Amino acid sequence: MATYGDRWDAFIQNKAIFAALGLVTHGLLNNSEPDYKFYAIIPLWVQLFTFATLVEYFVGSASQSFLAAVFLVTSAAAAYFGTFIASVLIYRAFFHRLRKFPGPFLARLSKLYAVHVTLNGPYYEEIERLHREHGAFVRTGPRELSIADSDAIPLLNGPQARVIKGPWYDHSKHIEGAALHTTRDKAEHRMKRKDWDRALGASSLREYSPRINRHTTELISQLSSRIEKGEGDNLRMSDWMSFYSGDVIGDIGFSREFGMIREGKRAKLIQKLHDSMPAVSILYHLPWVIGLITRTGAEAGAKGLFEFMHWAREALKERKKVCALPSLNEPQEKDIMSFLLEEDDPDIPQDRNADARIIIVAGMDTTASTLTFLMYELCKNPDIQLKLREEVQRVAGERSFLDVDDLTNIQYLEDVVNETLRLHPAASSGVQRETPPEGLNVNGTYIPGKILTWMPMYTLHRSAAYFPQPLTFIPERWSSQPDLIQNKQAFMPFLTGPHKCVGWQLAIRELRSVTANMLLNFEIGFVDGDTGESVESEARDCFATISGPLDVRLRPLK
Numbered sequence: 001m002a003t004y005g006d007r008w009d010a011f012i013q014n015k016a017i018f019a020a021l022g023l024v025t026h027g028l029l030n031n032s033e034p035d036y037k038f039y040a041i042i043p044l045w046v047q048l049f050t051f052a053t054l055v056e057y058f059v060g061s062a063s064q065s066f067l068a069a070v071f072l073v074t075s076a077a078a079a080y081f082g083t084f085i086a087s088v089l090i091y092r093a094f095f096h097r098l099r100k101f102p103g104p105f106l107a108r109l110s111k112l113y114a115v116h117v118t119l120n121g122p123y124y125e126e127i128e129r130l131h132r133e134h135g136a137f138v139r140t141g142p143r144e145l146s147i148a149d150s151d152a153i154p155l156l157n158g159p160q161a162r163v164i165k166g167p168w169y170d171h172s173k174h175i176e177g178a179a180l181h182t183t184r185d186k187a188e189h190r191m192k193r194k195d196w197d198r199a200l201g202a203s204s205l206r207e208y209s210p211r212i213n214r215h216t217t218e219l220i221s222q223l224s225s226r227i228e229k230g231e232g233d234n235l236r237m238s239d240w241m242s243f244y245s246g247d248v249i250g251d252i253g254f255s256r257e258f259g260m261i262r263e264g265k266r267a268k269l270i271q272k273l274h275d276s277m278p279a280v281s282i283l284y285h286l287p288w289v290i291g292l293i294t295r296t297g298a299e300a301g302a303k304g305l306f307e308f309m310h311w312a313r314e315a316l317k318e319r320k321k322v323c324a325l326p327s328l329n330e331p332q333e334k335d336i337m338s339f340l341l342e343e344d345d346p347d348i349p350q351d352r353n354a355d356a357r358i359i360i361v362a363g364m365d366t367t368a369s370t371l372t373f374l375m376y377e378l379c380k381n382p383d384i385q386l387k388l389r390e391e392v393q394r395v396a397g398e399r400s401f402l403d404v405d406d407l408t409n410i411q412y413l414e415d416v417v418n419e420t421l422r423l424h425p426a427a428s429s430g431v432q433r434e435t436p437p438e439g440l441n442v443n444g445t446y447i448p449g450k451i452l453t454w455m456p457m458y459t460l461h462r463s464a465a466y467f468p469q470p471l472t473f474i475p476e477r478w479s480s481q482p483d484l485i486q487n488k489q490a491f492m493p494f495l496t497g498p499h500k501c502v503g504w505q506l507a508i509r510e511l512r513s514v515t516a517n518m519l520l521n522f523e524i525g526f527v528d529g530d531t532g533e534s535v536e537s538e539a540r541d542c543f544a545t546i547s548g549p550l551d552v553r554l555r556p557l558k
């Protein structure tokens, strides 16, 4: 009579059973989109493997040593995973509900394709190339579509849109809850958005004006002193733009002084965030990896993220302490957190820490990169620089500094800002949305349910159908040459609808303030022998676009 050991041996040596189990697993997981549950599934697999090895060693008789037991179980696992993976790939390539959409073959199989592209240059450039090759709908991942058709904008972003934010936004929710930006539930988002709208609405923005003016004044004065020290022939303008936007957002966000303009270097935390960008540009294609690392307790793997969380917690506590002084119930000047925190509540809700992080992440690099690209375009187009300077000087008269509130009506300044945002949108590849279970119909094209969509702003903004002469920097298209805009709806650097950037007006005010005052004080050009191309060629797509380095020559105006 067969013993338990014999039965086990027969089982573990039967590759067909494991191959069949691989197929069953694919069948079970296929409809549940399991990638974001890998943090639970992978440890389960590891436990099963360990259990099977121990059973083989102690109960089975086919292996003479522990190593042999490991080997036998590994060969069973190879049959299981080999079949499972082959089944997944065949399904994705030929039977998936997106099979009719064109795109690179490898992108059908895995998001590793996007990782490969990212390692070789900005992802959004490849997306634009793919749209030129395949048209408005491109399959960019196993269950992912990039849609470059302005008719899809209301369906994906409008107030009545039935899509929700995609699972990407959940990547670290389990640690500290969701920030405004990462809240997927529509009702919860509406609630949170009310406070944020007050924090960044017109009357609050006026209260923040003195802070913007202070930081812009400091920027101009620091750059002037660098010129005096003989450094004006080669200044890394991309760094200065990043110091500026970081100082502004720390200050307006939660009264945090980074002092980067003063020091002429990045604060430690900001430097670490910056250093993590290459990893972010890859992980944003594989968000389940972040969940896996953080949920399986491998904190070392996500050290940067945990440090940032710790920093944000401490920064909010410090702000609270200052506000708790009897003479100061609130910061002397209001900041964004004044609207998000209950000043009398001794505790800081966890999701406010997440909000503090989003203030830095959403408010710093987006603005810094836009400013850098704007300076780049002014260097590349000296005539436009001259024309804009004349406009600004007309408003300034004898003054060498213009307050941000004096800059609301300079049409050509608006034109230059818009044209920069058109050619260099900060969210170049778009934002992730998930279609409702019943799917969507875009212009007669049916998009199945539970599909992840992206609307690539870089591609839309560079479409000749929407913006004739799309690759030329022509600020006049926004005012005196309206024929150069065929479809204004396709311009959405800040998105549109209920999730439109809540900080867009703050960003515009920063852009106006820096641009106008730079032009009042300096002539700006590329460093001798340089064309500034690294600003585009070394840019990174990290969900937000991070510009490459820009070195400039600054000459003070007489």
Ligand code: HEM
Pocket: 180, 181, 182, 193, 358, 359, 362, 363, 364, 366, 367, 370, 425, 426, 427, 431, 432, 493, 494, 495, 498, 499, 500, 501, 502, 503, 504, 506, 507
């Ligand atoms: C040129 C600068 C900026 C650009 C181009 C920009 C662009 C965007 C875009 C495209 C989104 C939508 C993201 C998504 O749905 O995933 C967004 C959202 C957001 N932005 Fe900005 N942004 C800029 C500056 C700022 C600033 C200065 C702040 C200040 C705190 C800010 C705070 C936010 C927040 C909190 C959200 C989430 C809004 C929500 O989900 O309701 N952004 N931004």
